[in-house]
Amino acid sequence: MSFLGFDGKTIVVFGVANKKSVAYHIGQVLESEGATVIYVVRSKERKDGVAKLRPHAAIHVCDVAREEDMLAVARDIGQAHPIIHGLVHSIAFADYAGGIMPFHETPRKTFLQSVDLSCYSLIAMASAFKSLLAQDASVVAVSISTTRMAAENYGIMGPVKAALDSTICFLAKSFSVDSRVRFNAVNPGLLKTSASAGIPGYADYYLYAESLTLRKKGVTTQEVANAAAFLLSERSAGINAQGIILDAGMSVNYFDKDIMRRAMRPE
Secondary structure (H helix, E strand, O other): OOOOOOOOOEEEEEOOOOOOOHHHHHHHHHHHOOOEEEEEEOOHHHHHHHHHHOOOOEEEEOOOOOHHHHHHHHHHHHHHOOOEEEEEEOOOOOOOOOOOOOHHHOOHHHHHHHHHHHHHHHHHHHHHHHHHEEEEEEEEEEOOOOOOOOOOOOOOHHHHHHHHHHHHHHHHHHHOOOOOOEEEEEEEOOOOOOOHHHOOOHHHHHHHHHHHOOOOOOOOHHHHHHHHHHHHOHHHOOOOOEEEEEOOOHHHOOOOHHHHHHHHOOO
16 A cells, blocks of 8 residues: 555646656656546647657646636546546746846736746636545645746746745635645756756756755756655645745755855856
8 A cells, every 4th residue: 555645546637748747757656656647738749748658547638728628627537537636736838939038028918828827727727626626635736946036037937936836825725615625836946847948048047056955966856746746645634835845955055165166266
């Protein structure tokens, strides 16, 4: 029997793009622990790609920006799985096509689109699946380690993830009226994913962040998946409306003597 208690449990995972995705790694951990994992992706092309990776998995398509799609995927999944024990929200989008620009020049349409896809989609997901969720189900979103570090290349996603973190708290409160459904987040530092590769200048930011970790090694996607599985499990029953930060100690190491020496006395 799984220590995490996933035997006989059904978890719906939104956001797999490829084998580097955080959502994909989460799904693998859950499956290895005995859970039935249902994947939801954004397009037919994504479905075909994920099907090659998980040929025996149930995979559904949903455009989270369309309310009718969200309701339809919940209805379709509910027909085969009337009780859902967990949801994973691993969805984020920002349009970097215009390159890095001063934050105050962010177009309204670009910002609101990012909020819709990266944050409101969690509210829509929770609402659509509410009637299917077990009384003690767990919902886990993928956020970031800090929304207070104003990195120019990350742009609008900082404020958007801040909105996501707040949304988690409000959903936890809202659902507590008639259930014990929990909402939490995993908050990783910089990761090597296909999505992050689309952020301008990301490689330099990643290498710098890695040098600031206490172990001098960046956080891995597998580590994030392991933490997410814990939050989805009955072993984390006392945790609600929280975010687990996974940054390998980076947040306490900004005054690392070696980094300071190189910055103050560059060779």
